Amino acid sequence: MADVIRVDSRDAADVEQIWRQYVPSARLERIDPQRFAFHWLSVRLSGMTMVRYTLTARVHAAVQPEDQLFACRVATTDGWVRSGRSDLDVPLPWATDSTQVEAHWAVTADVSAFIFDRAHAQELARTITGDELLTLRLTGVSPRTATAGRHWNRSFEYLLNAVGHVDDDQLLEASLMRHALVTTLSTFHSTFLDAAAKDPHTAGASTMRRAVTYIDEHAHLAITVDDVARAVHMSSRGLQYAFRRGLDTTPAAYLRRVRLDGAHRDLQNSKPDVTVGEIARRWGFGNTSRFGDLYRQTYGRSPRETLERD
Structure with missing residues (x-):
């Protein structure tokens, strides 16, 4: 059953409490009490969490997952997203399973993210490709192409809307999880793409x-x-x-x-x-x-x- 959390708050403590669960390395740098606003929606499914939030504050966030695969878009007109010394294209998503990615904005950002459990994602990727020895890894932070990145953005919106109709439908939940994972692994360079490119098994x-x-x-x-x-x-x-x-x-x-x-x-x-x-x-x-x-x-x-x- 989907676990849904909604928060609409003007209290910075609510941001910090939620970030401790999802982005523990993020911090609020400066808050204007007159303008501060936080609107959060997360939906936890089996093996995956979808997150959408808007935050008005001066923020610096760093993501470096260990047991997760993190795919995210930070939409802002007054900030940047960076991996190492490389600036990433802000309108497009990025993804990481170990590489640190930092984001900064001065006023407001709209953030969208899929957070996959790494073990669950690897098991599903093995089933899809038929490669039982597949070690699932992302081999690039940026989308393979801008078109693939824009497709990820559209897919996120579709899945966020669809997840509202999951209720106790395990079939739909599994389908949405699969769609989200395949879309993400197809958007970014990964070992999944290498395995999927092999000739399919035939059946007698x-x-x-x-x-x-x-x-x-x-x-x-x-x-x-x-x-x-x-x-x-x-x-x-x-x-x-x-x-x-x-x-x-x-x-x-x-x-x-x-x-x-x-x-x-x-x-x-x-x-x-x-x-x-x-x-x-x-x-x-x-x-x-x-x-x-x-x-x-x-x-x-x-x-x-x-x-x-x-």
Whole structure:
């Protein structure tokens, strides 16, 4: 379940208390009590925390993580971001898993950050690439290209909006975490990119049958494509390739269809007091409106029509 913290404060002590958890090396240098303002939002998921805050004060912050992978954007018109002796491009994000990065602003900054647990991120990166010996490391602080950096900025906004609809949806939470990690690791030079560039594993008929069987038997649970790949001992990328080659579809599309079929059966056989939303959530569809659109495209009528007619 997502852990959400919101703070709107004009008390510097609130900044210091929160920074002790997330950026212990940051400090407030000068505060104008008339202008000081702090607006904080953080959402902690399994293996990742998203942070967005605005701070009006004179600030110097230094980040040098040990057990985390830290990707961040400091948007300010009166400051700088620096790694060693190199100035970084302020409108773009930066990332580090060990290298120190410093930021300074004189008046106001809007800060956006993904903070990943390093061990969790490495496990997921190994599953995605199929490289069980992958040691996940960032090999550059700046984005590979300005275009990649701008894509990271847009993705952060999308994910911050989407995370507000997570509730207790473990499937959506895992999907958002995966999206955030892959976007970050694709934006910056890393060992993940090197591993992902290798030829994907291929699957024989028996492996494909195991994958299909696993989905058929576990679709009612909060499984992801990564879970399916682990269950049949192959990479997520290899599984994508195998489904495309063998079934002309993707694992995600096949899983979605199995879940739709399960929901369809439940709608046909449901008790009078059961709602469409309950059945949708039972089969991993956290967004009832989206479920309705998919259902209508597949069965030619709305879920409510099936529920009331059958």
